[in-house]
Amino acid sequence: MTAVIFGSTMGNAEEAANKIAANLGIDTVLNIAETSADEINGFDKLIIGSSTWGSGDLQDDMDAFDFSELNLSGKTVALFGVGDSSSYDDTYCDALGILFDKCSELGANIVGATAAPSFDFTDSKASRDGGFVGLALDFDNYGDQVDEQIANWCDQIRANFS
Numbered sequence: 001m002t003a004v005i006f007g008s009t010m011g012n013a014e015e016a017a018n019k020i021a022a023n024l025g026i027d028t029v030l031n032i033a034e035t036s037a038d039e040i041n042g043f044d045k046l047i048i049g050s051s052t053w054g055s056g057d058l059q060d061d062m063d064a065f066d067f068s069e070l071n072l073s074g075k076t077v078a079l080f081g082v083g084d085s086s087s088y089d090d091t092y093c094d095a096l097g098i099l100f101d102k103c104s105e106l107g108a109n110i111v112g113a114t115a116a117p118s119f120d121f122t123d124s125k126a127s128r129d130g131g132f133v134g135l136a137l138d139f140d141n142y143g144d145q146v147d148e149q150i151a152n153w154c155d156q157i158r159a160n161f162s
């Protein structure tokens with residue numbers, strides 16, 4: 001059983017979560033603000049996403065969640081992030097990198113790495129070894145690319161979540 005879990009303040013990461021779930025045929029989409037660790041631990045595969053707020057921080061609800069209560073050992077996890085590569089070019093989608101570090105520490109098998117987005121940004125915690133640790137979206141400046149990015153990423157990870 002797979003769930004898509006999101007942290008979202010203005011609705012963009014929530015929209016992405018719903019589109020990813022629809023594309024992959026996943027029935028369960030959970031707002032981290034209303035979800036317990038026990039509930040999440042009932043799923044064996046997870047897709048987790050967060051927007052970035054403050055100066056390179058996790059979205060507030062995702063930030064408040066106690067990841068140490070999650071059992072992610074050996075579980076397949078894919079990650080997505082939402083940010084603004086123009087106004088926050090040196091912390092673009094940092095939340096995606098923070099999620100990666102938290103899930104890695106808990107032993108997750110993280111899939112869904114991507115090439116770095118073509119957006120004009122300076123730095124990101126999600127950037128590793130020339131690529132990105134998951135799907136990075138920018139509704140604010142490149143909203144017209146979101147649907148295609150999601151479709152391509154879902155094609156990439158589909159076999160991991162079937």
Ligand SMILES: Cc1cc2nc3c(=O)[nH]c(=O)nc-3n(C[C@H](O)[C@H](O)[C@H](O)COP(=O)(O)O)c2cc1C
Nearest residue numbers: 008009010011012013051052056083084088092093
């Ligand atoms: C006060 C504020 C701080 C932000 N900080 C960052 C940031 O550090 N890095 C980034 O990529 N985006 C940043 N953003 C942009 C949001 O992540 C972006 O607007 C996103 O689409 C919001 O998604 P949500 O509606 O799911 O919360 C910030 C936006 C605001 C208003």
